[in-house]
């Protein structure tokens with residue numbers, strides 16, 4: 189029995205969105221799904237119980253970060269990431285390639301792999317398809333990502349072509365060094381930049397190798413939303429219907445809606461947790477920067493339409509006070525709300541698909557909640 193299977197439930201008659209379930213060794217993920225990011229083996233300031241309260245099904249963690257600290261051998265000795273962080277639901281881990289390029293310096297990319305210096309202490313490190321697979325094997329994630337290169341944006345056509353061809357060769361090496369395919373699923377990552385022919389080439393290479401799921405990489409790297417949707421329009425249809433599709437690094441409310449409409453099943457984004465830490469929240473009236481002076485005497489809830497723990501028990505004035513005083517509890521309350529907001533949004537998206545009215549829901553959302561700039 190494969191570790192990961194996709195169950196297609198229905199396709200929305202009004203849009204290309206689909207309702208599905210991803211079955212994993214640690215449980216089921218209802219899709220389309222938003223996946224909270226827990227880079228350092230914690231979704232910053234949230235406990236596993238709170239994540240379960242808001243009905244998060246799956247969280248993401250990171251090969252690159254855990255490799256550098258505490259080291260994957262420690263996590264292996266702890267019995268894997270689930271035990272280490274006391275999370276018994278699905279975990280997806282990114283393969284580390286993207287983080288090398290976004291975080292470390294002194295890096296050198298070769299056919300063999302990537303040499304770089306740790307952004308923590310400058311130590312020389314090396315990541316390759318084989319090393320990334322060994323690390324994710326030690327972490328014991330339910331979904332592993334193939335080791336890929338996400339080309340910078342913008343990038344020369346020839347560079348993007350050479351890069352995707354190497355990513356396809358790396359994907360094959362990941363498959364070959366996959367130790368426990370019955371316990372862990374391995375997703376390939378389609379590259380090809382913003383070029384339709386290169387996306388087709390990358391998708392053809394990877395779908396011919398038969399992975400249990402496919403991610404769309406190389407997006408959310410600074411391109412406009414319009415360009416991202418254009419690339420999705422011709423890339424999603426290249427992926428097999430019967431397998432999950434994961435759009436990497438995408439999680440603003442508008443992008444979650446537009447991606448779902450185009451047939452994407454899984455999303456991740458650091459945005460909701462990251463902006464919460466500086467007091468920016470996603471509410472039904474759009475983005476609200478609760479640290480602003482205008483909320484000093486506002487004793488109403490953060491979001492009158494939200495029923496989360498934060499909105500039921502605390503006022504904007506209190507949240508503003510905590511954030512201004514850099515009180516940890518303030519970060520916890522804004523993070524809780526932002527995650528709940530996005531998880532709730534995806535619940536409504538799944539309901540709209542069930543009722544064949546996702547395009548109507550999108551129009552209502554943008555009309556009522558306003559367009560999000562990110």
Ligand SMILES: Cc1ccc(CCc2c3nc[nH]c3cc3c(=O)[nH]c(N)nc23)cc1
Nearest residue numbers: 248249250282286338405406407408436437
């Ligand atoms: C914990 C965690 C954090 C972040 C991620 C996604 C990180 C991420 C991207 N984020 C924005 N655009 C992205 C593109 C790629 C990509 O092309 N390949 C990979 N492997 N990751 C990407 C995954 C897991």
Ligand SMILES: [Zn+2]
Nearest residue numbers: 494496499525
């Ligand atoms: Zn709330």
